[in-house]
Amino acid sequence: MQGGVTLIGCGFVADLYMRSLRAHPQVVVHGAHDRNPARAAAFGAHWGVPVLPDLAAVFAATPPGGVILNLTNPSQHYAVNRACLMAGHHVYSEKPLAIAMDDARALHALAAEKGLLIASAPCSVLGEAAQTLGHAIRRRVAGAPLLVYAELDDGFIPQAPLDKWGSESGAPWPFADEFRTGCTLEHAGYYLSWLIAFFGPVRRVTATAASVIADKRGVEDAAPDVSVATLTFHCGMVARLTCSIVAPHDHRIRVVGEAGVLEMAQAWDNDAALRYRRRFTLRRRLLEHPFGRRIRLRGPTHPKLGRRGAAAMNFALGPVEMLAAIAEGRPCRLSADFALHLNEVTLAIQNAGSEGASVSMTTTCPMMEPMPWAR
Secondary structure: OOOOEEEEOOOHHHHHHHHHHOOOOOOOEEEEEOOOHHHHHHHHHHHOOOEOOOHHHHHHHOOOOOEEEEOOOHHHHHHHHHHHHHOOOEEEEOOOOOOOHHHHHHHHHHHHHHOOOEEEOOOHHHOHHHHHHHHHHHOOOOOOEEEEEEEEEOOOHHHOOHHHOEOOOOOEOOHHHHHHHOHHHHHOHHHHHHHHHHHOOEEEEEEEEEOOOOOOOOOOOOOOOEEEEEEEEOOOOEEEEEEEOOOOOEOOEEEEEOOEEEEEOOOOEOOOOEEEEEEEEEOOEEEEOOOOEEEOOOOOOOOOOOOEOOEEOOOOHHHHHHHHHHHHOOOOOOOHHHHHHHHHHHHHHHOOOOOOEEEEOOOOOOOOOOOHHHO
16 A cells, blocks of 8 residues: 555554554555664564664655554653654554643644644554444434443453563563553543544543552552543433453443444454344333344455454554545545544543543544445
8 A cells, every 4th residue: 555654663562553464465564663672673573574773764764645653652652743743744643642632732733734644543443343333323223322331341450460461572561551551541542432433522521530459560650540431422422431450351332222222242353243132021021132133244344353362453444544545635534633532532531530520522523434334
């Protein structure tokens, strides 16, 4: 695909991107850079990509129409994203776009000023599971949608064998950075992006975020380990979203409609099954069907990957969408407005505090255009 990609950051998540990019052989990988030369060398040797010594080399290696993937730690996202834009390159950032909203706004304005695209992960909203759910909502399979319950609980992570978690090229899972960033900034976007795509912008966030685990492997400046948010959308939809590294693993999403429930069990699986549980009465009881009918899209969708650790996701769907939008001269589904609004909603939940907060959103974005195979 015209333009190709260049990577900044060769840590744990970079291997997930490279594995995904291998499923898109039309995308050229021009090289990769990491501030740790040994890590960059190991990554380059494993994947057979050129190792670039510094940002200047990254910028030189990225042709017009190409995209730089910013896969650095969240604390570095703003600085690296800004450097890419200042150098005249489109950039796709791992989540969040920035950890401070003023910085996110500055990136949004800079991209607009320079006529460049900036987008942020996650891109699972472009995957088959999310697009199937969006298709079912638009077709009113369960009737008019009324309420959403979404869960992103990952189990009691500090007690997991974290020192044994590593990537394909040997990068350790960065648990200290994960704890400092927090499960809300790391994970809320997986369902927030779906909800914003399907229902449009959020009007108000009412949330609580707290730390309930005293010891997270000695990380003293850890972010909240649990958050619960109620989201009120401009369209009238109401959704509840939980994120935690405390409660037992639960990644369900349930869209309650007038006629029944659309339910999916896995946020991190592009091939997750969507089931419609119709509502019915039996004697004097009101029930949802215990098994449900599988809802599928017709025809091919996108390349899928097998499970690697906790996820079965194609991480390249976002960069591929950006490259296609650039080449075709059309709006990108993962637009700068979408990224900015996602960032604001996520930070409103993360920063709500243990006493709770209710915040009106100041950003907005349009509903996302479905993928061609999901219309």
